[in-house]
Amino acid sequence: MNALHLMAELIFMPLIAFIVGMMMVLMMRKISARLQRRIGPPFFQPLYDIVKLYGKDTQISHGLIHDIGIIMAVGGYIGAEILLPVPGMEGIAAKGGVITLSYFLMIPSLGMALGVGQCANPNGSIGISRALTAMLAYDIPFILVVFGAAWHYQSTSLIGMIEYQQVHQWGIVEMPLLAIAGLFALQGMLGKQPFEIYIAPAEIATGPMVEMSGKYMGGLFVMQTFQLYTAGVLYASLFLGGGTSFLTLLPKAFLVVALPMSIAFMFPRYKTEDVIRILWKWPVMLGLISLAFIL
Amino acid sequence: MNHFFTVEGILYFGAISLSIIGLFGLLVSKNLFRLLLSLVLFEAGANLVLVLSGFIRNGIAPIFLDGNSGAVMNDPVPQALVLTAIVIGVGVQALALSLIFRVKKHYGSMDMRTIRSKLEREIAENAGVTPPGSNEAPAPVKLIEGENS
């Protein structure tokens, strides 16, 4: 891998992720709108939102850590997304395996927690307490899924996993239960319905975002695009055989985001302890059953 | 066990019975003086057992007199030992008696049990602690008070 290639990967991968992620945000909003019998936003609405937030006059900062929190949140996902193997850009992905990746996914939570904590707003802190608790909830099934996949494919490298699936069958066929558990965990990780209490998008004044104004909020919007992209591609690589080209990969990634979303939008929100209870019960059970088959 | 009905057997039985009576008295008596008497009996029995070890049937006292040069003599050693043991016993008993006087005077009682509990209380008071087994201070005994964890 020469330096040029590397540079290209490092520059283009975040860019692709940003664009794809925005399309996913759009799709998500469309789906929810359709389910609520609305038309939904126009195509560039996610971009408009970000631009608008960045363009605000009032940008309230509560200190350096506040900024760093946002940077860590965005940067963590960018790092994670770089570690994902996508067609033609697998060079860097070989440097870290799926364990590293799952750790990268924890960094944004911590970053946001730091940032919100610095704001000295108790409402924000409450939100962080919930967010971290939720992380504890969804990471257990998630790590089970990662373990099962890694064991099954006999590799901790995503590239190895994809190779295995392309030789054999897709993971979702060989391990359907684990794949379902993975979907659950993913939903929790994305903070979407019914596990969205820690983001609390509907009551922004009393959630973790209470002190996020202007580009702070914009940063989080950017983070969301990366987050959706990472989650979709990760799941696709784990269970849906990755893709030899973007044409095969991206539809899978979109599907991963869209499918659970359209089902889960029906459900009301769970309380924090219920989030733990649900996520530690069903997906973990599914995961364990499936592990029993795999091992 | 036929030989219990020989002379030796009967003598031994008597000696053992004597000391057993004394021992029983030591166990069940409460009165200090009775305890002392029981001790005397106990010792007497033991002394008898000791002196019996030199016993020979038809033996004579181990004193050389003119007429007894041919006779079998009893073993003189146990007799000497018992002589010593008896005197030792006398000394100890006299000592005990004097102690009993003083104890009686101090506690106003001759009952061993009363004296024991009073003694225990006195020791505890001297040491500045509650007497063992008292119901007044059921302080929970803990190795170390740790905290909940």
Added chain:
Amino acid sequence: MNSLVLLMVLPLFAAFIIPVVAKFSSKLALFTGPVVLCINLLLIMSAWVKVGSGAHAIFLGGFLPPVGIVFYIDHFSLLFSGLIASMVLIVWPWDAKESRLYSLYMLLSAASFGLALSADLFNLYVFYELLAVATYGIIAKQKNSSATAASLRYLFISSAGSVMLLLGIAIIYTLTGTLNIAHLATMTENLHGFAGLSAFALIAIGAGVKAEMFPVNSWVAEVYGTIPRQLSALLAGLISKLAVVLIIKMLLMVFQVQAAFDLLLVVGMLGVISGEMVAWRAKDMIRMLSFSSIAHLGVLFIALSIGGSKGLWLAIAIMLHHLLVKGGLFLMADRFSGHFDKLKGLAHHSPMSAAVFLVFILSLLGVPPLPGFWIKMALVMNLAELGGGLYYLAIGVILLATIIETAYMFNLVQTMYLKADADSTPLNKRYSASYTFAKLFALLLLVSMVFVSPISKRLKDIANHSANPQIYIHTVLPARYLGEKS
């Protein structure tokens, strides 16, 4: 060499003349005892050199054994004689007024010397009784009347024990027709049946009353709780060991059989565990030390149950160590007695005494590199070499006891190091002579830490020599008894 009998005779002589001397000068009477003990120390030292690695027998009255009484002199008995002389010197009642008390102390030391030297079973009994009577007297003499009551209760149990001892002697004499221990050692097969061993059991338990053996030691707390600490130091440090010496003489010369060892092992284990358990609950220093002393005597019995020279050298080491440590602790307890809570802040009040106390208990617990550790180590290793369920159990018991001991000892230590309440004065006395001796003991302990190797070698030599029945027999018995095995 015959003059060594003076070890026993001189204190006796002094005891007899002290009341008369006191009529003329009470000062002179006071100093008679220490002078005699110092002479004894000199005698012992010269004899130590003279005896060398050998042994010597003194035929009292010039009658050859087995008909006469024999004093057997080797380094073991001389070692104990030395300890007796120095220990009595340390606790000598300088402030007492009655000359008869000096007599009693002299009688006590005479009896102790006799116990250490004599090689005749009944003679040992006589000295044992003399020791007992002198002890009752010294205890009962104390100013508080509760000491008298304690002494009386002690007298009852101890006399009953003596009767058991006498019964044991009677059985042995009936079986063998002799009382000389060397002579007995030549006819062990007579004694290794049920009758002989029950005689041993009777002797061991009878003498065990003084040796703080497990079921018969309930006097310990009562007596130590009522008498002055120096006296406790004497009783716990020395007198209890002398009763053990009696048992050792019987065990090693005559009853080297497994059943006897097992008996000692079981009572030893029970003593260890019960003593530590009760000490754990104690709330004042004296009670704690009393029961800890019981436990350590239990360890001593366990060591004896190893048997042979190994058992003996360990036993000697344990006895010496316990003498130093427990003696020292009791001497220190003079300064701080009472409920533990009263000791709060002691370490700030008097850092030195807290440090000395720590040295003692660390050695007691067997913390390397203090001597206690080496003793415990050697004991446990020797037990393990023997193997067998009971011995393994004994190892477990000893180590469990160490843990319990740590718990209560260090609860006390942490109390000492707490900040004192403003008005409390933890020290009973600012200064006392016994505290100086305690410091001396601690110093000795630390010095012996440096010389662990030579000391243990020396003790092993002594034990090798003293635990060998053949040497004993050949020294004591005239040639014509050696051939015949009755």
Added chain:
Amino acid sequence: MTLLDHLFIVVFSCLIAISVVRNLPIVDKLAPVLYGLILIMLVRMASVAYGGDAYLSSFSLDLLGFKMHWQFTALSWYFAIITLVAALASAVFMSGDWGRQYREGGGNYGMLQLALIVNVFSMILLLGSGDLLSLFIGWEFVSWASFLMMVLSPSKLAKKSAVKYIVYAMTGAMALMVAIVMIYAVNDSLEFEQISIVFAQMSGSSQVALVLLLFVAFAIKMGLLPFHLWQAVAYAETPGPGAAFLGAISSRMGMFTIVLVIVQFIGLGGLKSVGTSFANMQTLLAWVAALTTIIPTYIALQQHDAKRLLAWHGVGQGGYMLLGIIMFDSIGSAGGLMHVLNHASYQAALFMTVVAVMYRTGTSDLNKLGGLVTQMPLTFLVMLIGIIGLAGLPPMNGFVSKWLVYRSLLVNGQPLLFVAAVLGTLGTILSVYKLIHNTFLGQLRLEHQNVREVPWSMLVPMLGLSVIVFITGFMPGLILPWIASVQESVGLPVIAHHLGGIEYAKGGLDMIWVSGILFYGFGVGALIFYFLGGKSKRVHQYDNYAGGHFLTSDVRYHYSNNFYPGLMHLIGTWYRGSFQWLENSIVSVMSFFSVFFENIYRAKQPVMLLLIGVVLALLALYRNLGVGA
């Protein structure tokens, strides 16, 4: 005279020197120099850590027929260097201002210095042990040295917990002694090699007993379950830098002995041969390790005292070390061993930050702090690096060792252990966030308005340690050769390594790349944040949206108490203190027997006891011997 002799002599001279000058002002300057000197001695011996031969002491002792000698292997060296670095950092930390404050507060500073060097001395002695006896002596020394340090704190609780510690430690020492005795009884030898020889000769039940005894002894020092109760309180109550030192390395001596004795001489084969194939000793130990990662971590989550929280994490992290080493493969054991160093570095740094906060504010109560980041930014930075290390997130060193452990669990197909380990990590993240949030983030309290950054004498060791945390995370290859030598010296498979991490088929780790990617991500994030959009405006902390409330300094408005209510609703009922209950019931049983024996001693008629004793003794003899002629 070998280098090892020199080392012992130097350490001992340092001990003497410090004990002489401990109450003079010069000790502040002298102590760091002396630790540096010892460190130089160790560096001179560094060849052992790169595959060189072990050093043997030229002298040996023969006491009571037991021979003792000393040796220094790669394993010893590895632990020694950690010890010395921790000691050096602690010594620098306490010299100067902290020491002055401690002295003014009535603390015995000289004793603290002495306790530190005594600890170092005894640890070196233990690490250098060459046979079972010297091991035992070193072991006892270490126990008592830690005790010495713990009791220095004047608080009553500290003393109580120190006593509790020493009771536990004695229990461990006694268990070790029984194990040594079992080994000695077979061949009359105390050499280490005897362990494996004897173990092979033993019957099954003896093997179980031996392994359990050894493990209990070492587990007590490590604070593994179920012996974890003593450690946290005792360490937390130790005076400042002492806590940092103890928390960093002291309990890891248990790890050292586990590696030295159980791993090296009993080995995987030995552990597996004990028990059935389904539940053998390895499984048992692995589960002990896994539970140790979980339970203490969640206890830590409940704490509201910073030092205690950290101390409980120290207990929990021990589980990772054991979990790694007990896998017996190259990566797992490397992870376990490496975690010792990593843990030491960030734990010491974290303790120091807490002590620094205490130095300025006087409290470590998490409910009484907050907002200190503006006042003590460097301390905050150290704590941030520390908690990232502790939580095991990239790019700090904690991540590397945990990654290795996870990887090993994955390779060995242990999903439940894996989940347990992750559960521990997640709990750690939660609780360390609580730590940093309640201390440094949120609202600054009124009384802390004038708090300043701590002086340099305290900052330097903290920053130094955090540099270590980062560098060894960034380039684990600096440490991995040492680990490889250790593995070689104890007979484990050797890990293949390079500067950035490890090479391993099916997914290795290259920390340089991982860190690089992460920092690239942060860079891009910063780019997006700072170069787009308008300039942000600093506002006062009270200038907050609070749902209609006005935030003033009158009402405290920092969310710190009961930080995770949702989680606690759910798992709060699981905190039953079962182990505390267990400990208390052991004490109760003891009390019962104690009362029983006491009542025997209070017998109304002692002659009865004499009679019973005689009758039982005679009966036993009668049964044994019969009345045969």
Added chain:
Amino acid sequence: MTKYSALLFISGLVFLLMVITGLLPIFSDSHTPMLVGKAILEGAKDQVGAANVVTSVVLGYRGLDTLGELSILFAAASVVGLVLTKSSFNKAASANNDKHDHHDSGFVAVNAIDLIFPLLLVVGMYIITHGHLTPGGGFQGGVVLAVAFSMLVIVRPRRASINHGMVSIIESFAGVSFILIGVIALFKGQSFLQPLLSHGEFGSLWSAGTLPLLYLAVGLKVGAELAGLLLALNSDEVVD
């Protein structure tokens, strides 16, 4: 409860002691081995020269035991003197006189004791001096002497009183002389308590070397100690 358990264990002890007794050689034809006893019976005539072999044993072969037992008596007497704090006999007697109107005993007793007292003295001295020839000796004779004196005091407390100083000097003197006799042998290069002087004519009063002297010392000592003991106990008894 205590009684029943005592009974239980005592019956156990009885059984065991019976078993032990059954094992003793006393029942076999050879009797006890009597090793030492035989040797003594054979050698006593020449070695000690006392007709009463028991005396040979008590004062010769096992003289040390006797010394020990004397010491025990001495110790007991000392303790009694120490413990009964009103111990100075004369003082006790005078205190008694003050407290109670202390009468002499009745006519019969007074006259009887006047009659018996010299007789007892003579008998006592006889038993002591003939200890090496006939049954009896220092102990027995000493007891008789002690009884004689203490009876006198009990019966006629007003007139008769024993001088405490005198008693203690006698007991000291007796004990010291016993020891000195033993030590003289030591200084002559022999063993402690080795019989000295010539054996004399066997069976006569002046025989058996120093044995009669020793018995005299024993008798005096026992007499003094016992008298002291009895009186001390007697005096205090009245006080309380």
